[in-house]
Amino acid sequence: MAKMVHPESNVPLDRTDRRLVELLQKDGRMPNATLAREVGVAESTCLVRVRSLRERGVIRGIHADIDPAMVGRPVQAMIAVRFGGHRRSHFEQFREEVPRLPGVLSAYHVSGATDYFVHVACESADALRDFVLDHLTNRPGVLHAETALIFDMLKGEGNLTEPLD
Incomplete structure (x- = not known):
């Protein structure tokens, strides 16, 4: 699998980052505890990882899908x-x-x-x-x-x- 790199940060997304993005793409409101359990990391690690994904511009926002x-x-x-x-x-x-x-x-x-x-x-x-x-x-x-x-x-x-x- 090719490594994904955010063009502005040049920091590659590892397997954990990719899995977090995949889960949040399906449900942007997934609680941190559930994310951490699904990915197999500590809740504190998960929180830091998601924050980093936001700061690097990988996660641009969480939005309600309005009809x-x-x-x-x-x-x-x-x-x-x-x-x-x-x-x-x-x-x-x-x-x-x-x-x-x-x-x-x-x-x-x-x-x-x-x-x-x-x-x-x-x-x-x-x-x-x-x-x-x-x-x-x-x-x-x-x-x-x-x-x-x-x-x-x-x-x-x-x-x-x-x-x-």
Whole structure:
């Protein structure tokens, strides 16, 4: 198995670190005592290891998985945004402001004809249209926005500590 290395810390993840990541990926709220028992280390060692994984940026956070429809945002879409001119200031402003907009679940800076994909959840089709017009197409540098409705989402269950075959 190849050693995984965090690019910023250059500290390889050993078998214990990989197992902790695997367990926390499945259940981010697993108690430290249970983690320690599953991995086969002392609770104090487990606590130090998990803290180190957080500090090194391996574990970026623990989040609740909220169903947008259950909180009044049943319409989801992926919006492809293309810039014209590719001025750095336009990209920086977009990167800074768009993730903070209400309803934005994620934004991806990608290669190819599209510059960003923005995943949003809205109250209705009208609210989605207004979001695109009010918050994306009128931004400096944005040339085009194309909206694709999301009918179903399949959440990946892949283990990030296992190698791709």
